[in-house]
Amino acid sequence: MNSARRTGQAVVRVEGRDKVTGRARYTADNVFDGLVYATVVQSQITSGTATADSLRESATRAATAPGVLHVLTPLNCPVLHRLPVEATFHLPMERRPPLSDLTVQHVGQHMAVVVADSPEHATYAASLFDLRYELRPAASDIDSVLANAQPPDEKDGEIRYGSYLPDHFVKLDEEKLQDRRGPQAEPDLAARVSAQYTTPLNAHYPIELSATIAQWHGTQLTVHDASRWLAGERAALAAYLGMAESEVRILSPLVGGAFGAKSFLWMHVALCAVAAREVERPVKLVLSRNQMFSSTGHRPRTRQQVTLVADDGGTLHSVEHHTLTETSTVAHFCEPAGLSSRILYQTPRLVVSHRVARINEPTPCFMRGPGEAPGLFALESAMDELAVELNMDPLDLRIRNHADVDQASGKPWSGKHLLDCYELGAQRFGWDKRPREPRSLSDSGIQLGWGMATATYPGRRMPASCSVATAADGSVQFASATHEIGTGVRTVMCQVAADAAGLSLSQVTFDSGDSLFPDAPYSGASQTTATVGSAVHAAATQWKDRLRALLRADETTPFNGTDEIQVIDGDVVSAGHRVSVAELIACGGQRYADELSFSASVDGGQQRDSVSQSFGAHFCEVEVDEEIGRAAVTRWVAVMDCGRVLNPALARNQVMGGITFGVGMALMEQVPYDARTSQLIGEYYVPTHADRPDFDITFIDEPDFALDPIGVRGIGEIGVCGVAAAVANAIFHATGRRIRDLPITVEQLMRER
Missing domain, CATH: 3.30.365.10 (Aldehyde oxidase/xanthine dehydrogenase, molybdopterin binding domain)
Incomplete structure (x- = not known):
């Protein structure tokens, strides 16, 4: 039975x-009768104002090019409405509608849209734009904002300058970005580690380019988009266009990778809809790979200061984690790097802060474990440094400071099996054979190193x-x-x-993938x-x-x-x-x-008596060839505590993908740009199959019915969390070099002559 x-x-x-x-159809695969094509024209400066004359002249040249049907600029774009405050305060959606003025807030800002009868004609016509600008000083990084007086806000707050201290992460009031508990003064104890860790600007780099097709049927708008939030995009588009949400339909049955780039409505989607209404034909707009760097979000740079204080037995008495990060002048977003430090290790004293500088760069957004991925690089590297200071095994230090309850709320965990992850992972990796001293392992002139780190990510619903x-x-x-x-x-x-x-x-x-279906979140x-x-x-x-x-x-x-x-x-x-x-x-x-x-x-499954959080442990082996400065990750053991596992093959694949992201974050990924002009230069490197280690992925597989009736917690992002730190810690063990700035480069690893 x-x-x-x-x-x-x-x-x-x-x-x-x-x-x-090849039968699967993505947004750009769709073709409709009468379909025409659009491309965007982007700014080439970081800060200033485009002259009206140069826009008119450029638009006229483009309009007379072969196959061009329409040219949309700030001079003729129909008025787009400002999004409601709740959309732009909690989420990285821009306060200023696209093409709403002549100011330039960053390189790559959309300045015009060209619609033509073919992608080639649209691209050629866009190349005829030659804009002139009235330049103004640019805020290029955190230091320039903090060191210099900033101009007053503009356009009733649509454009903002300076820096600020956000209170909490998105709509999650309990995830405090400014937090303190315990004594005011830092204790004076046997071991203290204090260091700065930096992470660069990272790009999502999904396989599928962002693509949109907009089509009007009278007052009804249908949008095919590479989107991960149908209800949110429908609401934002309706708000921009001054329509009822019931008049907008979003279709996105398959999305080819996203990592944050497709979580929200970006400016090109609204402009595609406007262009389709103007030409009264369906319009397809596919961003190029280069355009995606400035049009669909990124992980912003972070500078993190972590200070750990422990007694001579390795018990933590103080954790401080201070983050400086960046957003654009037209949107709110904070990379919440310090959130994990609030809950991961038991400590009587905690100080966490985040400051965000508004700079002249594109709007950042959520990406591959937002907050936890860069934050755990700093925290877990600092824990490794503290273990060295105390002459302790890094795993023993973490076990000693295991948090039995959620310190932020005082509530018990709905299910936590991190100690089991440590034990099983260490056993499967052979951690007990790890020599304590750096540079103890080598093979034919290649240095070997073993490192580990803790992973954690919230269970949400x-x-x-x-x-x-x-x-x-x-x-x-x-x-x-x-x-x-x-x-x-x-x-x-x-x-x-x-x-x-x-x-x-x-x-x-x-x-x-259809907004006509019942609502779901992003x-x-x-x-x-x-x-x-x-x-x-x-x-x-x-x-x-x-x-x-x-x-x-x-x-x-x-x-x-x-x-x-x-x-x-x-x-x-x-x-x-x-x-x-x-x-x-x-x-x-x-x-x-x-x-x-x-x-x-x-409903959202209100948790009143406990807190759901996923945990895991990463163990890795690296090889470092100091003659050429090459680091390779060769072996990886991960044990994850993510509640019930519904499909072990898919779950394992997700964690493998997350680890691969983390390896890229540690060793390769940074957006290459000229610091003076903010123009892209060089290539954006990501791991390939040749860079993947041998994987050993295991799950504790204990249901968490406090979060939901099927007992699951999410697996999508915990795989990347802690990975960069595990790699950096393994490289320290291999070479004795403590590297605190990502990505870890050839120059940092080459043997000194």
Whole structure:
């Protein structure tokens, strides 16, 4: 009688065959009758004002180029409305509408849109722009903002200058960016480590370029976009255009990588919609790789000062973590690097602060473990330095300072198995064989090093909804306005739905990527499985309950009046009877199909008595060839405590991807630009298959039902958290060089002659 559970099994991706055979369609793959093409013209200066004459002259030249249909500039762009405060205060969406004035706030700012009958004609016409500017001093980095008097804000606060101290991270009031507890004075104890750590400007660099197709049908706007937040984009577009949200439809069934670049509505999307309305034809706009560096967000630079104080036994008595970071002059965003320091290690004294400087660079945003990824590089490197200072094993130091409760709230964890992660990871890696002294391991002239770090990321959940549509053949479609960004969301939702409803996987489908489906939040913050999964679970459970109620009341079935009815593997079962769901629904006709088609909603799962947080441990081996300054990560063991694992193959792939991101963050990634002009130079390097280590990924797999009814916490971002520190710590162990600035470069690793 027991059914085989689909959750917990390595089910193959439901869209996998389409992806590997090329049948999967992404935004830019769509073609419509009458489709025309747009490209953006970007500014070439960091700060100033474009002259109206040069805009008119350039627009006239472009308009007479072959195939050009329309040229949109600040001089003729229809008025776009300012977004509501709640959209721009909590999220990195820009206060100033695009093309709303002649000022230039950063290199790459959109100055015009050219629409033509082909991508080549649009690109050529855009190249005819030759803008002249009235230059003004630029705020290029944190130091220039803090050292110099800043001009007053402009346009009723749409453009702002100076620096500020944000109180909390996005809408999460409990995630304090300015925090203090314990004594005012730092204790005077045996061991003290204080150092500065820096991380550079990083780019998302997804495989799929950002693409948008806008099409009007009278007053109705349909937008195909590479987006990870259908409801948010619909609301922002409606606000910009002064429309009702019901008149806007967003479609994004498949997203080819995102990492933050596609979490919010960016300026090119609104301009594409305006251009389509002006030319009265569908318009496709695909950003180039270079344009994405300045048009779809990035991780801002951070400068972090971490101070740890411990007694001679290695017990922490004070943790300070101060972050300086940057945002643009037209949007709010803070890289929350100090959040992990508030909760990760037990300490009676804590001081955390964040200061954000507004500079003349594009708007930054969430990227690959925002806050935790750069913040844990600093904290976990400092912990390694403290272990050296105390002559302790780095793992022993972390175990000694394990936090049994959430220090920020005083509440217990809903489930924490970090000590198990440490133990299992150390065992699988062979950590007990690690010599304490740096430069103790080598092979044929190559230095070897072993390093480790702790990983952590919040368990989050938001409200979501799911619809159910039952067909006469017994197949059931679940749908929600969430997204398939390549992580296997549709697959896992099918598994959750099949288990909760008692159906086989072949009877269940899950559709997403359409704003006409019931609302879901953005696919970010490692919350989609917990959030949308809770809605799917609720809908599937309700579907099963409705089916059983129908059968009990139906005199034509053998289940009439029966209390004990089970739905197992697509069959309805009671004592002495087993009938397929498909047969029963077919017999029940339209009445059954109608009763079994509905929508269900769930709240954000308020946690009043405990705190959900994921944890993990990274252990890695590096090889360093000091003759040529080359570092390679050769072996990686990770053990993750992320609640219940619904699909171990997909979960392992996600963690492998996160670790690969972290290796890139540690050794390669930084946006190359001329510090004087802010123009891109050189290449942006990311890891390839040749750079991946041998992976050993394990999960504790203990459900966390305090967060959601399926017992999961997100896996999407914890994989990258702590990785850069583990690499840097391993390089110290290999070479004796303590490197505190990312990425770790050839010059830092070459043997001194």
